[in-house]
Amino acid sequence: xxxxxxxxxxxxxxxxxxxxxxxxxxxxxxxxxxxxxxxxxxxxxxxxxxxxxxxxxxxxxxxxxxxxxxxxxxxxxxxxxxxxxxxxxxxxxxxxxxxxxxxxxxxxxxxxxxxxxxxxxxxxxxxxxxxxxxxxxxxxxxxxxxxxxxxxxxxxxxxxxxxxxxxxxxxxxxxxxxxxxxxxxxxxxxxxxxxxxxxxxxxxxxxxxxxxxxxxxxxxxxxxxxxxxxxxxxxxxxxxxxxxxxxxxxxxxxxxxxxxxxxxxxxxxxxxxxxxxxxxxxxxxxxxxxxxxxxxxxxxxxxxxxxxxxxxxxxxxxxxxxxxxxxxxxxxxxxxxxxxxxxxxxxxxxxxxxxxxxxxxxxxxxxxxxxxxxxxxxxxxxxxxxxxxxxxxxxxxxxxxxxxxxxxxxxxxxxxxxxxxxxxxxxxxxxxxxxxxxxxxx
Amino acid sequence: xxxxxxxxxxxxxxxxxxxxxxxxxxxxxxxxxxxxxxxxxxxxxxxxxxxxxxxxxxxxxxxxxxxxxxxxxxxxxxxxxxxxxxxxxxxxxxxxxxxxxxxxxxxxxxxxxxxxxxxxxxxxxxxxxxxxxxxxxxxxxxxxxxxxxxxxxxxxxxxxxxxxxxxxxxxxxxxxxxxxxxxxxxx
Numbered sequence: 001x002x003x004x005x006x007x008x009x010x011x012x013x014x015x016x017x018x019x020x021x022x023x024x025x026x027x028x029x030x031x032x033x034x035x036x037x038x039x040x041x042x043x044x045x046x047x048x049x050x051x052x053x054x055x056x057x058x059x060x061x062x063x064x065x066x067x068x069x070x071x072x073x074x075x076x077x078x079x080x081x082x083x084x085x086x087x088x089x090x091x092x093x094x095x096x097x098x099x100x101x102x103x104x105x106x107x108x109x110x111x112x113x114x115x116x117x118x119x120x121x122x123x124x125x126x127x128x129x130x131x132x133x134x135x136x137x138x139x140x141x142x143x144x145x146x147x148x149x150x151x152x153x154x155x156x157x158x159x160x161x162x163x164x165x166x167x168x169x170x171x172x173x174x175x176x177x178x179x180x181x182x183x184x185x186x187x188x189x190x191x192x193x194x195x196x197x198x199x200x201x202x203x204x205x206x207x208x209x210x211x212x213x214x215x216x217x218x219x220x221x222x223x224x225x226x227x228x229x230x231x232x233x234x235x236x237x238x239x240x241x242x243x244x245x246x247x248x249x250x251x252x253x254x255x256x257x258x259x260x261x262x263x264x265x266x267x268x269x270x271x272x273x274x275x276x277x278x279x280x281x282x283x284x285x286x287x288x289x290x291x292x293x294x295x296x297x298x299x300x301x302x303x304x305x306x307x308x309x310x311x312x313x314x315x316x317x318x319x320x321x322x323x324x325x326x327x328x329x330x331x332x333x334x335x336x337x338x339x340x341x342x343x344x345x346x347x348x349x350x351x352x353x354x355x356x357x358x359x360x361x362x363x364x365x366x367x368x369x370x371x372x373x374x375x376x377x378x379x380x381x382x383x384x385x386x387x388x389x390x391x392x393x394x395x396x397x398x399x400x401x402x403x404x405x406x407x408x409x410x411x412x413x414x415x416x417x418x419x420x421x422x423x424x425x426x427x428x429x430x431x432x433x434x435x436x437x438x439x440x441x442x
Numbered sequence: 443x444x445x446x447x448x449x450x451x452x453x454x455x456x457x458x459x460x461x462x463x464x465x466x467x468x469x470x471x472x473x474x475x476x477x478x479x480x481x482x483x484x485x486x487x488x489x490x491x492x493x494x495x496x497x498x499x500x501x502x503x504x505x506x507x508x509x510x511x512x513x514x515x516x517x518x519x520x521x522x523x524x525x526x527x528x529x530x531x532x533x534x535x536x537x538x539x540x541x542x543x544x545x546x547x548x549x550x551x552x553x554x555x556x557x558x559x560x561x562x563x564x565x566x567x568x569x570x571x572x573x574x575x576x577x578x579x580x581x582x583x584x585x586x587x588x589x590x591x592x593x594x595x596x597x598x599x600x601x602x603x604x605x606x607x608x609x610x611x612x613x614x615x616x617x618x619x620x621x622x623x624x625x626x627x628x629x
Contacts, residue, residue, distance in 0.1 A: 023566065025625050052444065083626045090625065101446055112505060124446050212445070334629045435445035 024091040026075075030180035030328045031278040032135040036080060036087045037338075037345045041208075044108040045134040047361075047394075048382040049146045050127050053375055057123040058157065063098045065152035066121050070096065072169065073145050075176045075276050079116035080135065085338055087135070092116055101129060104210040104435070106384035106407060109133050121149065126377070128153065134278070139363045139381065140266050141276045143396075144174075147368065154375050162371075179273040180325045188322035195286070197260035197357040200245070200390045201253045202410035211408045211437035213416045214380055217423055217430040219402040225426055231301060234362045234395075235308050237404060238263065238285060239301040240422055241360055241393055241415075246289050246300070248414040261285045262359040265317055281321040283311040284356065297422070353388040362395040378403065385409045413438045458504070465493050484531050491531075495524045511557060511568035515575055518550040522581075536592065539585050544596035547579045551600075551607040558611050565615040569622035572611055579604030 028036075035045045070077045078089040094115040101124035109131060114120050118136040122129045128150065132142045151170070155162040205211060226236040242259055250259060267279045285307050287294055294300050310316070327333065333341070366379045376398070382405050383392040391408040406416045423430045469490045476486030498520050502508060522543050529538035554572050558565055582597030591597055612619065 023621060027628060050444075081625070083628060085627065085629050088625055088628065125443055127444055214444075433444050436447075 024074075024078075025081075026078075026089050026176055027178070028087055028089065028135060029178040029275075029277040029279070030325050031138075031280065033086055033328055034345065035133065035135040037342050038349045039108070039133075040346075041108045043349075043386050044106060044384045046106045046109060046131050046384045047134065047139055047142065048105045048129055048131045048380075049139075049143055049396075050129045050380040050382070051146070051150050052127045052377040052380075053150075053154075054126065054377055055157075055375070056126055057128055057153075059098055059100070059123060061156045062121065062123055062128060062149075062153055063095075065149050065156055066096050066098060068152040068156075069145065069148040072148055072172060073174070073276065075174075076119065076136065076145055078118065078136070079111070080118060082338060085334060085336070085341075087338070089118075089136075096121060098123070100124060101127070104208070104437075105129070105212050105382050106131060106210065107208075119145075137276055138266070138278045138280045139264070139361060140268060140280070141278075143363055143366060143381075144276070147366070150376065151369070151372060154372050158375070174274050174276045176277050177273075177275050178277060179267065179271060179275045179279040180321065181329075183267075183271045183273075183318075184322040184325040185318050186322070186326070188319045188326075190319070190323035192320075192323065192355075195260075196257055196354045197286075198250060198255045198257040198289075199354065199388060200249055200357060200410065202249070202390060202412060204387075204390070204409050205411045205437060209409075209437050210385060210435075211406070211410075211413065212382060212435045213406040213408070213413060213438075214433040215404045215406075215416070215420055215423065215430055216378070216433065217402050217404065217428050219397050219400055221428045222402055222423075225428065229301060231305055232308075233402070234263065234360075235304050236301065237362070237393075237395060238308075238360055239297065239304040240419060241358075242285070242287050242289075242294075242304065243297045243300050244415045244418040244422065245357070246295070248418045250289055256290055258286045258288045258291075259357045260355065261287075262356045264359070264361045265312070266363075267317070267321065270314060270317065281317050281324075283308070283317070283320070285311075353386070356389055358389050358391055358393065359383060360393040360395075364396065366396055366398045368398070373399070380405055382407050391415060408438075411438060458501070462497065465497065469493055487531055488528055491524055491527050495520055509567050509571075511554065511571035514550050514553050514557075515571045515578075518546055518575065518578060522546050536590070539591050540593045541596060543585070544582055544600035547582065547600040548596075548603050550575055551579060551604045555607045555610060558607075558614060562614060565611075566618040566622050569615065569619045570626055572607075573619070573623075576604055576608045579607075 039045050077092050079092040080087050081090050092115065096117050096119075097114050098121050099113075101122040103122075109118065109120050111117075118133040119142075120131045122131070130142070130146045130149065136142075137145070148170075151165075155165050222233060222236070226233050229236065231239070238261055242261060245259055249255075262282050262284050264280050264282045267273065267281055268275070271279070273279050285304055287300065287303060287307075289295070289300075292303070294303055336344070361381070361383060363381050368376060378401055379396050379398045380403050381394040381396040383394050385392045385407050387409070390410050391406055393404065393406055395402060395404045397403070404419070406413075406419070408416070420430060420432060469486075472486040472489050476484070498516070502513065502516055522538075525538040525542040525546075529535065529542075554568070554575055557568055558572070561568075579601060582591070582601050585591045586594050586597050
């Protein structure tokens with residue numbers, strides 16, 4: 001009798017849970033709104049995080065690990081739907097599809113191939129990848145979710161060692177609030193530059209291929225050098241990157257316009273936000289290489305340091321963020337039907353994209369709980385290149401390694417090669433891994 | 443090794459593209475034959491309309507994430523359009539408006555009603571299609587008021603059935619409809 005009642009209670013609970021899930025939906029955050037409107041096969045706005053483990057990946061365990069991770073981070077278990085004025089996210093009742101890696105990184109995620117999820121998990125050999133559409137989240141929260149997948153995978157793979165972890169779930173605190181709306185300043189004025197940027201020149205790789213080159217370096221030695229130059233790691237790498245662009249692309253093509261590097265800034269730490277939605281802004285380093293005679297690395301580094309100092313203040317960041325929020329919040333824009341918004345934004349974006357040469361995103365250190373570290377070799381972070389921003393760069397560090405990654409659609413690797421040679425000249429141990437789309441560098 | 447050696451860029455829609463190109467070629471060929479052999483009869487137009495209908499149905503069907511209510515709605519619109527066109531090409535005796543459209547509307551409404559009753563918990567997924575169908579179901583009212591139909595009986599019955607369907611859905615799934623409208627029209 002008691003057993004029957006318990007069963008009934010459980011079924012009732014399950015039904016209520018199902019009903020609650022069916023009713024779950026949320027608006028896109030202020031940043032996320034723009035991505036589905038402007039995205040297509042050429043502009044995927046997808047980023048990838050990869051983890052290289054020390055043993056081959058078992059797909060069945062990976063499938064289970066992703067499903068478990070989705071139960072922990074339920075806000076990722078969503079699909080995108082079309083509304084009259086905006087897209088929105090709602091609960092996705094289907095399981096995600098895990099596949100062997102067979103396409104280039106950061107490609108457009110076709111919802112049909114993935115049960116409508118906004119991320120795609122693939123594996124190859126010892127590597128697990130997650131490609132995430134930017135509307136779902138930013139690099140920081142993407143890494144948090146990906147780490148959960150890796151933890152779950154390792155726990156399931158080594159059950160004996162992780163008995164306790166399998167029993168008790170990790171304490172996680174998060175929400176999905178739109179932190180932009182909470183923190184923006186209505187009075188702030190836009191600080192956007194009106195100058196068009198130098199566009200990287202070069203023949204495109206055919207058949208929609210994307211080259212990925214990882215330059216893996218000793219993080220301690222890199223920090224030492226940065227310290228001696230009075231720069232942060234991001235400032236130093238930005239300067240090296242601009243210098244390589246100058247030497248290998250700008251000079252030959254007699255560039256006149258400024259090289260503008262867009263650098264995303266994680267706002268969560270500035271505003272103590274625990275949202276899993278997007279909450280980032282950016283600063284744009286605008287180097288007038290020709291006009292200001294920035295023709296040596298030292299001059300470029302000094303310029304980058306000063307520009308960072310000027311643009312990385314909380315006030316400047318709030319200004320950049322607020323200008324974007326105000327635009328998305330404009331009652332006139334909100335009231336335009338989605339179909340028209342899409343046409344207008346796509347046309348507008350053809351022009352907007354000309355204001356950036358490239359993007360460099362540094363997600364920083366990927367911290368892993370001690371017990372799990374011995375199973376992981378390295379992490380990579382990759383951004384999708386676009387027809388205008390033909391090369392994008394990203395960096396992340398794990399343990400004693402920092403991986404600087406170039407993703408490119410240009411059919412030569414002169415910038416990547418120069419970067420490698422420069423880092424090596426500084427006495428930093430560096431080696432290359434790549435997907436072999438363009439010729440080998442080493 | 444970090445990446446697969448041979449990256450196989452899948453072109454899953456390649457077959458579909460080839461078949462569409464073949465259909466276009468067949469349509470052009472039919473049109474030419476029609477013009478050369480019997481220019482006063484428009485049988486090629488009917489064939490081309492059927493080819494278009496088939497493709498609308500196939501392309502929608504291979505999209506495996508489309509829900510069943512969306513299929514019902516699409517078929518209602520597609521079949522009605524095809525039949526009106528066939529009627530028009532065959533001399534516009536208005537059988538499509540008098541008989542076909544009311545019957546299609548009745549069938550669609552009954553299917554939606556059954557869907558509502560048997561899967562009330564999932565109703566939120568059908569709500570927007572149900573509402574659009576209810577609006578489309580008012581077509582016979584327009585046809586009657588514009589005196590485009592001679593026999594009003596089937597038209598009136600179909601509108602009656604769609605009103606019953608709408609009212610029942612409102613009674614059974616009021617919250618789901620409200621929720622879905624909130625989602626779709628949020629600003």
